[in-house]
Amino acid sequence: MKKVAIIYKNSDNQEVITYLKDNLEKIFENYLIVENYYINELPINYKISADAYILTDGTMLYPLKDKITNYNNIIIMHRSLKKQPLYEISRIPKNTNVLVINDTYETAVQTLCSLYELGMNHINLVPYDPKDAANSKYKDFQICITPNEVHLVPDYIHKIINIGYREISFDTLVSLMFRLDLDFELTNRNLVRHIKSIAEPDIYLHNNYLNNFVKNHVFDSVINDLPTALIITNEKYHILFSNNKAKVLFDIKNTSSDIPLSDMVGHELFTKLKQEITPKDGIVFNETNYFVEKTPIMLMDEVMGYYIILQNEKDLRDIEINARKILAKKGLCAKYNFSDIIHVSPAMKECIVTAKKVALTDHTVLITGESGTGKELLAQSIHNYSQRKNMPFVAINCAALPESLLESELFGYESGSFTGARKTGKIGLFEQANGGSIFLDEIGDISSNLQSRLLRVLQERQIMRIGSDRMINIDTRIIAATNKDLVSEVEQGNFRRDLYYRLNVISICIEPLKKRKEDILPLMSSFLGQKYNQLTDSDKDILCTYTWPGNIRELESAAIHYNTLSMLPKYLLNSPVEPIMVNKTISYMDDNCIEMEILKIIMENTQFSHGIGRMQLNSCLKSLQIYIGDASLRNVLHGLEERNLISICNGRGGTRITEKGIQKIKSS
Numbered sequence: 074m075k076k077v078a079i080i081y082k083n084s085d086n087q088e089v090i091t092y093l094k095d096n097l098e099k100i101f102e103n104y105l106i107v108e109n110y111y112i113n114e115l116p117i118n119y120k121i122s123a124d125a126y127i128l129t130d131g132t133m134l135y136p137l138k139d140k141i142t143n144y145n146n147i148i149i150m151h152r153s154l155k156k157q158p159l160y161e162i163s164r165i166p167k168n169t170n171v172l173v174i175n176d177t178y179e180t181a182v183q184t185l186c187s188l189y190e191l192g193m194n195h196i197n198l199v200p201y202d203p204k205d206a207a208n209s210k211y212k213d214f215q216i217c218i219t220p221n222e223v224h225l226v227p228d229y230i231h232k233i234i235n236i237g238y239r240e241i242s243f244d245t246l247v248s249l250m251f252r253l254d255l256d257f258e259l260t261n262r263n264l265v266r267h268i269k270s271i272a273e274p275d276i277y278l279h280n281n282y283l284n285n286f287v288k289n290h291v292f293d294s295v296i297n298d299l300p301t302a303l304i305i306t307n308e309k310y311h312i313l314f315s316n317n318k319a320k321v322l323f324d325i326k327n328t329s330s331d332i333p334l335s336d337m338v339g340h341e342l343f344t345k346l347k348q349e350i351t352p353k354d355g356i357v358f359n360e361t362n363y364f365v366e367k368t369p370i371m372l373m374d375e376v377m378g379y380y381i382i383l384q385n386e387k388d389l390r391d392i393e394i395n396a397r398k399i400l401a402k403k404g405l406c407a408k409y410n411f412s413d414i415i416h417v418s419p420a421m422k423e424c425i426v427t428a429k430k431v432a433l434t435d436h437t438v439l440i441t442g443e444s445g446t447g448k449e450l451l452a453q454s455i456h457n458y459s460q461r462k463n464m465p466f467v468a469i470n471c472a473a474l475p476e477s478l479l480e481s482e483l484f485g486y487e488s489g490s491f492t493g494a495r496k497t498g499k500i501g502l503f504e505q506a507n508g509g510s511i512f513l514d515e516i517g518d519i520s521s522n523l524q525s526r527l528l529r530v531l532q533e534r535q536i537m538r539i540g541s542d543r544m545i546n547i548d549t550r551i552i553a554a555t556n557k558d559l560v561s562e563v564e565q566g567n568f569r570r571d572l573y574y575r576l577n578v579i580s581i582c583i584e585p586l587k588k589r590k591e592d593i594l595p596l597m598s599s600f601l602g603q604k605y606n607q608l609t610d611s612d613k614d615i616l617c618t619y620t621w622p623g624n625i626r627e628l629e630s631a632a633i634h635y636n637t638l639s640m641l642p643k644y645l646l647n648s649p650v651e652p653i654m655v656n657k658t659i660s661y662m663d664d665n666c667i668e669m670e671i672l673k674i675i676m677e678n679t680q681f682s683h684g685i686g687r688m689q690l691n692s693c694l695k696s697l698q699i700y701i702g703d704a705s706l707r708n709v710l711h712g713l714e715e716r717n718l719i720s721i722c723n724g725r726g727g728t729r730i731t732e733k734g735i736q737k738i739k740s741s
């Protein structure tokens with residue numbers, strides 16, 4: 074604890090003396106004790122021993138010449154007025170004569186000067202001399218200002234403005250704080266409180282101090298409460314600062330700086346930290362993984378020190394999980410990963426290989442495939458495999474909304490831009506997905522107006538809200554999907570060619586389930602779990618031979634049916650679309666091979682006068698162990714006829730090969 078001596082000329086005004094002592098002790102709390110000394114009472118050879126001396130008047134320096142041990146720590150006390158009463162003084166009418174009454178003429182002059190310094194110069198202030206109280210020159214005054222010396226106010230004064238005892242000025246307190254090394258959080262906080270109650274002419278000093286206090290306070294608490302350990306060292310790796318996390322991690326108890334870092338972190342880690350560290354290098358300390366970053370602190374070309382950040386790998390992962398939870402709550406999160414895509418087929422494998430490659434870039438992706446083949450699943454997996462995985466994933470089905478609504482959903486709008494628009498305006502999905510990905514499902518269904526707006530987004534990477542004239546930059550990866558044949562849509566003039574080229578940067582086509590039958594049973598097994606073992610061979614045959622027009626979505630429904638009722642849906646059993654299979658094994662011919670086999674049989678059986686009937690054709694197929702139902706066969710024949718490969722005659726004429734059909738067989 075430090076000792077401060079406040080030195081007065083005499084002990085006449087005990088109330089002020091007590092007030093100032095209390096004032097000082099209140100601000101510095103337990104860090105100092107105050108003792109009062111009065112020059113007129115000091116014995117001749119007495120030496121005042123203290124850490125700092127506060128003189129209430131500069132003229133006291135001379136008489137104190139031999140009584141003070143350390144001249145460097147003398148501070149002349151300045152005084153300040155309280156803020157509150159100044160308002161009342163400012164309302165006194167202009168040019169009014171006002172008496173300033175204090176315990177002495179000198180202190181009255183000091184108070185008067187303080188008032189003028191604070192801008193109270195609209196009134197005529199006159200210092201009062203208590204020793205000359207009878208002087209008639211004071212008799213005309215009706216108003217007085219006094220710092221708590223009400224008992225000295227003469228009777229003829231009508232209005233007394235008591236401004237209370239003057240406080241110790243801010244500069245006096247700051248000077249004391251620095252000289253005695255009392256720059257602590259607590260003293261600073263008390264000083265800030267004190268500043269707020271006093272009025273001082275040097276407002277810049279106040280504001281500077283306050284701003285610095287706020288800045289330091291914020292920096293301190295932010296840096297100390299950081300979830301990462303932070304150490305600042307000098308160029309010799311001596312610790313200058315360590316935040317709370319670093320103190321706990323390395324058991325840094327000594328608060329004084331300049332401790333060698335090696336003493337705290339051990340030789341092994343110190344050697345690593347001294348080396349060049351690439352961003353996010355990993356180290357192990359106390360069996361925990363940390364990512365380390367080391368940045369030199371430069372002054373001109375010289376390294377002055379380093380700041381080192383260590384981040385617990387698990388904390389990082391937790392942050393990631395939390396961020397995902399928040400996005401998930403808002404529905405802006407991709408759930409699926411590539412590992413969720415169940416497949417064994419080479420076709421799907423190839424899709425995933427391509428998708429993984431493209432995920433690591435920011436290119437636009439176009440996913441095509443029939444409905445329910447897993448386009449959204451693939452889109453989500455691409456997002457989650459990309460650098461953007463912790464940012465939003467926004468999906469929208471472009472076919473589900475009318476054009477105007479889709480436009481406002483995608484681009485957002487400014488407040489009041491159309492009837493029914495929200496007052497606050499609305500942020501569009503492109504903006505919401507900023508930093509992440511947007512999945513535009515059923516892109517083939519958007520109107521020509523939206524096609525041109527989308528083209529602009531793809532080209533400029535900027536959007537403009539409806540009703541706004543301001544372009545907003547967006548950093549959103551676009552993944553589009555469609556079950557339409559976009560090439561033929563372009564040919565028919567339904568889809569802009571330029572937009573198609575912009576979208577079709579990398580395209581991934583997911584085959585329908587009927588073309589990757591190997592995936593059916595693994596998918597079913599995953600949907601059914603344990604119950605899969607109850608499927609009979611015949612059930613499996615049915616599953617594998619059905620053509621699944623609804624693809625995996627339909628397969629999922631069939632699994633739910635089986636799970637609930639322990640049987641496959643009836644429509645599968647009685648399906649008009651009969652199985653097409655070879656050798657009853659789970660290896661299947663694709664539609665093209667079957668067509669070719671049928672074409673060959675028709676050619677072999679085409680005579681001048683007649684062709685081959687369906688019954689005969691089917692038995693020929695069976696002899697080749699190709700089993701195909703009548704409805705399916707009719708479909709295939711119809712397709713071949715449409716392409717002029719065969720001709721079908723009614724009645725006994727049967728089906729015959731055409732010249733084009735023969736050419737097709739020859740060229741196969």
Ligand SMILES: Nc1ncnc2c1ncn2[C@@H]1O[C@H](COP(=O)(O)OP(=O)(O)OP(=O)(O)O)[C@@H](O)[C@H]1O
Pocket residue numbers: 413414415416442443444445446447448449450451514556596625626629
């Ligand atoms: N390979 C797969 N493994 C596991 N589940 C899958 C697979 N493919 C699709 N699914 C599931 O099938 C359902 C349909 O998939 P998804 O919505 O991704 O298809 P889509 O092609 O986007 O359909 P649409 O074109 O109708 O929007 C989803 O429940 C999805 O999880």
